Amino acid sequence: MPTRHRQPWLHDLAITVRGNVTALSGEDGQLLPGTAHGLYVDDERVLSGLRVTVGGDEPSLVAGEARAGRAQFLSSARDLGNPGADPTVEVRRSRELVEAGLVETIRVVSRAATTVSSVLRVELEADGADMATVKAGQVDQPPLAPSVDGARVLLEAPRHRVTVEAGASPRVEAGAAVYEHPFDLPPGDSLELVVRVGTTRRTESALDADPGLDAVTWDDVVVEADDPRLAPLVAESMADLRHLLLRDPLDRADVFAAAGTPWYLTLFGRDSIWAARLMLPFGTELAAGTLRSLARRQGTKDDPDSAEQPGKIAHEVRRTAYGAAGHALQLPPLYYGTVDATALWVCLLVDAWRWGLPEDEVRALLPNLDAALDWLTGPGRPDTDGLLKYIDTTGHGLANQGWKDSGDSMRMRDGRIADAPIALVEAQAYAVEALAGAADLLEALGADDAGRWAGQAQDVAARVRDRFWVEDDQGRYLAMALDGSGAPVDGVGSNMGHVLGTGAVTADEAALVAQRLTSPGLLDRFGVRTMSTDTGGFNPIGYHTGSIWTHDTAIAAVGLSREGFGDLAGTLAQALVGSGTAFDRRWPELYSGLPVIESPAPYPASCRPQAWSAASVGALVTTALGLRADVPNGELVVRPPATPPFGSLRVRGLRWGATSFSVVVDRDGGVHVEGLPDSVSVVVTA
Known part of the structure; x- marks a missing residue:
């Protein structure tokens, strides 16, 4: 044998x-x-x-x-x-x-x-x-x-x-x-x-990256809360994330977060972007380094073997070609097989600008922004339906090219695996947010064609509303995707949580998403399942077929907070703190929510630490405080949940550009902000 x-x-x-x-x-x-x-x-x-x-x-x-x-x-x-x-x-x-x-x-x-x-x-x-x-x-x-x-x-x-x-x-x-x-x-x-x-x-590789743990200014971040689990979880996670930082060998002044150890200890477009984005309340250094590292490797030509296209942001950069002998997956060192990293790169640039990334650094990236927007509205939409979609034409690349990139992740309600090309609902939502955010940024910087991108955002949002809504006996919900024939991939998945807060749905639609996302089929006591218990093929320890991913739940929590569902966001934040504590303050990449003696069960092959898992502490802080920053317009919004998820909470070491500030939310929801310049307008909303 x-x-x-x-x-x-x-x-x-x-x-x-x-x-x-x-x-x-x-x-x-x-x-x-x-x-x-x-x-x-x-x-x-x-x-x-x-x-x-x-x-x-x-x-x-x-x-x-x-x-x-x-x-x-x-x-x-x-x-x-x-x-x-x-x-x-x-x-x-x-x-x-x-x-x-x-x-x-x-x-x-x-x-x-x-x-x-x-x-x-x-x-x-x-x-x-x-x-x-x-x-x-x-x-x-x-x-x-x-x-x-x-x-x-x-x-x-x-x-x-x-x-x-x-x-x-x-x-x-x-x-x-x-x-x-x-x-x-x-x-x-x-x-x-x-x-x-x-x-x-002995030899040079495609990514001779050295450690970058000293390149961020997180030393003064201190969290104090009634919930004694929160502070040590934040401290340990930030320490892990620092130790995942790498310097870009093309410019050692820039750092990015390697996706996770041991399997993904390198630059990953989607993972590195999300890690930087979640950590923006603590400074823009990681975001800036991530943006520039990926911009240096932005696609410039059409190459089907690597999935490169002009303007496209890379999926991963390996030291050498990646793939084991006898295995179908064989990737070049620089691989572009991702449908969402380009939109997410734009979202990171816009968010970093709003959190105080210096204007000269933003302007230096405008050519890359233009190229990314052209890809989002051009090659990224290979068909006439105006939707971002993917298909691996090589036979040795990734079959699925969203964050749920395992081969069996896109399932119909009855468990059938969807045929490519696939149009993911979250990829469209990211595009809506990217195009609308780029319009705001370009208008603020005096660009002439900013309105063009705002119109494109509205067009994609309309397509989401027209094409992705389906219904079952529990009501209307967003399908995970459309398949190769344009039919909804109607398995109930956590993908819909990424749509919240992007502008891709109306307020009434967001309420439907919030209701389904926090229903018993998806919400486990330790987080949001990747797939509902009543979808065919559900497996609580399957990679993307019922497990819980830390960052997935964190993103959903931030989206709920943005849409005004603060208490639901707080429920997800509490679930994450529970799982983080169970895993000794080091979240794995993913886990099963089905308890083993009251604790979640690990996914045995999971990376630990994982960058976007560790960076999820940024989402905990953002959600508990309800933070939204707009440094260019001098406004900070603080919108904590009506029921504080961690009791009284004080967070020091937040960053308004280069300025450190603190926010306190007391047990009754009272807000106190310290350390901001007098010119900043602090808006506290319920």
């Missing part, structure tokens, strides 16, 4: 990340060959094994914790020390990711009554596997041959040169580098060993 490769599960791994470096290990800290474990740099596994034994045995885990850039593990060498149940010989591992590598401190501490004699052994391996191969489940790659240079171990991976130092002189055994440290520890004594792993790039 042929070997069956399965995508590795991640939910029980300790995951740390620092820019382009990520480490995956067991919960006990061990990196074991033949698994997905490893130290990865630039999507290449530069270390596939880092195994620690004491006296020939692996220590037994007591406790471990992985956070942004660091992890710690406490284990016990149970066969050493005093007899009995009490552990008396501790093995502590402290892991820190550093520039292009790792520093791991291993400490053996004896609490035994007599001297403990044994051997601390560290075994290291590397296989140079690329991330796509590991993700495809082809984890058992042949090891690279190590060489020894004095106290150092040297390894040559395909794209990196790896150096390891761990004290005493190493040797090579069966393809692994081995360090051994015999010890005799009197009572209360300890032994410490530091393992240093460094890498240098």
Whole structure:
């Protein structure tokens, strides 16, 4: 029987990340060959094994914790020390990711009554596997041959040169580098060993991006709330997001959020844009860097193989071509297979302008804005119906090119998978918001043709109202999409939540969306399901067929708030805080809302941390405060829910352009704003 490769599960791994470096290990800290474990740099596994034994045995885990850039593990060498149940010989591992590598401190501490004699052994391996191969489940790659240079171990991976130092002189055994440290520890004594792993790039790639965690000004963000879960969730999520930031190698002054580790630790149009957009209340640096990084790679020609078209914003930028041997998905390093990133890029530019992105930086991006608008009203609409739609014509690209990009995500109510080309409802809504927002921006900057784009926005909104509404025994709702024949894809999905607040629906229609979005079929206690329980093919742990995505619920919450449904938005915000707390303040990419002993269940292969999940704390703040900024016109709107979702709330470190300010909402809904210039008009609405 042929070997069956399965995508590795991640939910029980300790995951740390620092820019382009990520480490995956067991919960006990061990990196074991033949698994997905490893130290990865630039999507290449530069270390596939880092195994620690004491006296020939692996220590037994007591406790471990992985956070942004660091992890710690406490284990016990149970066969050493005093007899009995009490552990008396501790093995502590402290892991820190550093520039292009790792520093791991291993400490053996004896609490035994007599001297403990044994051997601390560290075994290291590397296989140079690329991330796509590991993700495809082809984890058992042949090891690279190590060489020894004095106290150092040297390894040559395909794209990196790896150096390891761990004290005493190493040797090579069966393809692994081995360090051994015999010890005799009197009572209360300890032994410490530091393992240093460094890498240098041997070759250039399409995205040699380095960490950018110091490029944003979030240090003064402080959240205080009656709900004790909120503040630590915000702090941990912002720390994770910082550690996902990368510098654009085409201009290192600009940073963007890598989509998520380990599978998507790179620039993704849609994901990076949403992360930057959700974090705008805390400053425009991330938005500016994301806008410019994507603008530098904006499409300029027609290339069916990469799905490039003039004006189109890229879907993803990989270091090398992406795809595992034997798999249908094979993508070039720069791939444009996305129907929504172009509109979302425009929305980010408009929102950043409203949150205070300097005018000269906005004007510098106007040529890219013009090109994006031309794509939205030209090549992005391949048919005469005036709708954005997609189809993969290559056979090796993404079958679905919205955010629900799995092959089975677009379903009819009876469970049938829709045929392409697909016109997503949220893609049309993004276009409405982008075109209308661009009209406002261009008019403010003195452009002559701003009215043209406003008219285009109205036209697309009319098409949404005419084509996407369907009905069942619960009433009218928005279909997820139209299929290749123009028929509604009438499965009940969370897509409709992205339409709220875009201007694509009327107030009465928004009320229908809000009602269906928060109905029992879609709203779970931990968030909004991607697909309703009564749609054929529902699976609470399916990638896009019933699971809950953190950012999806966050976007719906912001949309509800914008449409005036503050209390419903607060309900979604509370659900997210509940799930974030259940996942130890580190939201995964997605999860199942069906509880396991009152907690949501993880999606086993989910990235963690994920940029737009971590950035969802921005949505929590936006929703709880009801924030809308308009720096060019000097107006801040604060519209908190009638029932404060977190009790009294104070948020410091919000940004009005370059100015830091605070907003306080008390238990009764009273609003106090501090730190804004006197020229700013603060509008408080109920």
